[in-house]
Amino acid sequence: MAEKPVETIVRRERYNIAVLQALDKVTAETLRFEAEVGRPVRWKGLVFTVSACERSAPNEPIEDAIVYLTIDAQPRPQPGRPSPPPRGAFKGWMFASSPGLNPVQHASYDAWAISCRTNAPVKPVAAVAVRSPAVKAAPMASVKPAPVAPAAKPPAEPAPVPAAAVTP
DSSP states (O other): OOOOOOEEEEOOEEESEEEEEEEETTTTEEEEEEEEBTOOEEETTEEEEEEEEEEOOTTSSSOOEEEEEEEEEOOOOOTTSOOOOOEEEEEEEEETTBTTSSOOOOSSEEEEEEEEEOSSOOOOOOEEEEOOTTOOOSOGGGOOOOOOOOOOOOOOOOOOOOHHHHOO
């Protein structure tokens, strides 16, 4: 019985900054800004919290940025009034190549993912060798996956938006 070839799975590279864009549908104001993973960013009545930001692996057919994002609608507190509780406007994965796939459900605002970037050097993507369960051969330690070229640095992004510009 002939052995099946070893498949190489390349994992997606994770980044720590998501580049997002938001639109105020009432004033037609747009803002492109960056949000660090795990740090909430407020823009007008929305609070953006990025949980993960990935770029597609080199072996995937479409180059894309994928962001797991939570957007809460929370008006600013008014003096002398209690703070209104946040309402969920969006929670899930956004794909930069398909912004209409999982849209934000809000009457006054729209938002979408643009890209992912990192403020640290990009590490090469690790390859993992996987055998089909039907194949009985040498242990995995003896399998040598093909060398993986270092991941290319992401394309240059616009200059970072100062925090003061994000929170009016």
